[in-house]
Amino acid sequence: MPVLKSTLLSLSRNRRLRQILETSRLGHRLSSRFVAGISLEEALAAVAGVNAQGMAATLDHLGENVERLEQAEAAADAAAASLNAIAARGLHCNLSLKLTQLGLDLGEAVAARLLLQVASVAYRHGNGVRVDMESSAYTDATLRIVEQTHAQGFPVGTVLQASLYRSAADLQRLREKGITVRLVKGAYLEPASLAWPRKPDVDASFDQLMEQMLQPGGSMPAGPLRHALATHDPQRLQRAQMFATAMGIGPRQLEFQMLYGIRRDLQRELAEAGWPVRIYIPYGAEWFPYFMRRLAERPANLLFLMRNLFSA
Numbered sequence: 296m297p298v299l300k301s302t303l304l305s306l307s308r309n310r311r312l313r314q315i316l317e318t319s320r321l322g323h324r325l326s327s328r329f330v331a332g333i334s335l336e337e338a339l340a341a342v343a344g345v346n347a348q349g350m351a352a353t354l355d356h357l358g359e360n361v362e363r364l365e366q367a368e369a370a371a372d373a374a375a376a377s378l379n380a381i382a383a384r385g386l387h388c389n390l391s392l393k394l395t396q397l398g399l400d401l402g403e404a405v406a407a408r409l410l411l412q413v414a415s416v417a418y419r420h421g422n423g424v425r426v427d428m429e430s431s432a433y434t435d436a437t438l439r440i441v442e443q444t445h446a447q448g449f450p451v452g453t454v455l456q457a458s459l460y461r462s463a464a465d466l467q468r469l470r471e472k473g474i475t476v477r478l479v480k481g482a483y484l485e486p487a488s489l490a491w492p493r494k495p496d497v498d499a500s501f502d503q504l505m506e507q508m509l510q511p512g513g514s515m516p517a518g519p520l521r522h523a524l525a526t527h528d529p530q531r532l533q534r535a536q537m538f539a540t541a542m543g544i545g546p547r548q549l550e551f552q553m554l555y556g557i558r559r560d561l562q563r564e565l566a567e568a569g570w571p572v573r574i575y576i577p578y579g580a581e582w583f584p585y586f587m588r589r590l591a592e593r594p595a596n597l598l599f600l601m602r603n604l605f606s607a
């Protein structure tokens with residue numbers, strides 16, 4: 296993995312830098328490139344804007360690795376409130392969340408209980424919850440909790456990372472259970488014992504998993520969530536569209552997902568080609584780790600950061 300990328304990902308865990316940036320005006324200005332705002336109201340306005348362009352959204356109230364039960368419970372309450380607001384305004388939007396935000400570091404039982412609480416609100420509204428995938432330290436626990444919650448009849452799906460060697464086996468099991476998957480490349484720093492260190496191998500793995508995901512067979516996912524391919528990589532997108540079309544897979548079975556503020560041209564192209572597109576809209580005061588992962592993905596983003604620093 297290139298040095299710059301791993302340095303930025305290591306810095307994403309630096310508490311001091313996080314505190315300085317999250318509380319500064321300059322930090323807010325920088326984060327607005329990838330983050331829709333601090334308040335739910337700002338995020339809902341971004342959702343409405345995306346909906347007006349014919350695309351759906353998934354809302355992520357930023358936050359991860361909480362250390363106290365009250366924080367986890369507050370995150371679950373905020374998630375429930377955002378589901379209520381989405382329903383009240385008739386927006387086309389579901390929810391994405393991280394289990395470490397719901398207290399996974401405090402124990403699996405805490406995160407499982409709070410996910411059930413949020414998923415039951417989603418169920419009442421006919422909506423769904425996508426559980427983001429965090430670093431490999433959490434993969435087993437995340438999948439266990441998602442599978443348990445889904446088995447109880449709640450509308451949850453999750454994410455698999457093409458960078459991890461294990462993902463083909465996880466995908467097979469989730470497909471058998473009818474659990475929808477968002478396939479991504481993977482945004483975390485991982486050891487070579489668990490993940491492909493070279494980008495071309497991650498890309499090849501993404502293509503293989505995409506084909507595995509879209510093969511006939513497996514339980515047909517029912518409910519509000521669909522299988523999703525989440526990438527801004529034009530080559531991956533082209534292969535996926537060709538494969539899906541060849542397999543006779545239509546818009547009701549698959550959607551494409553991209554991040555707020557990234558490759559709006561591709562978002563529009565896919566939507567104009569008739570594919571369902573969902574935009575991942577993050578918001579909230581705790582934006583630093585998310586922001587650093589976005590910087591790490593593309594070195595050119597550092598130029599934008601530098602320009603802003605010098606013009607401030």
Ligand SMILES: Cc1cc2nc3c(=O)[nH]c(=O)nc-3n(C[C@H](O)[C@H](O)[C@H](O)COP(=O)(O)OP(=O)(O)OC[C@H]3O[C@@H](n4cnc5c(N)ncnc54)[C@H](O)[C@@H]3O)c2cc1C
Nearest residue numbers: 427428479480481482525526527528552553554575589592
């Ligand atoms: C909807 C969605 C949800 C996600 N959820 C998760 C998750 O739960 N867990 C997880 O580990 N990862 C998640 N990711 C992140 C993902 O793993 C990748 O890190 C990220 O999408 C960048 O990879 P890429 O597939 O776009 O391909 P890349 O090869 O990295 O990028 C392809 C092209 O996309 C553009 N691009 C990509 N990233 C950026 C950026 N940050 N800034 C500007 N341009 C960029 C560039 O033009 C680049 O050339 C998610 C991504 C999306 C789109």
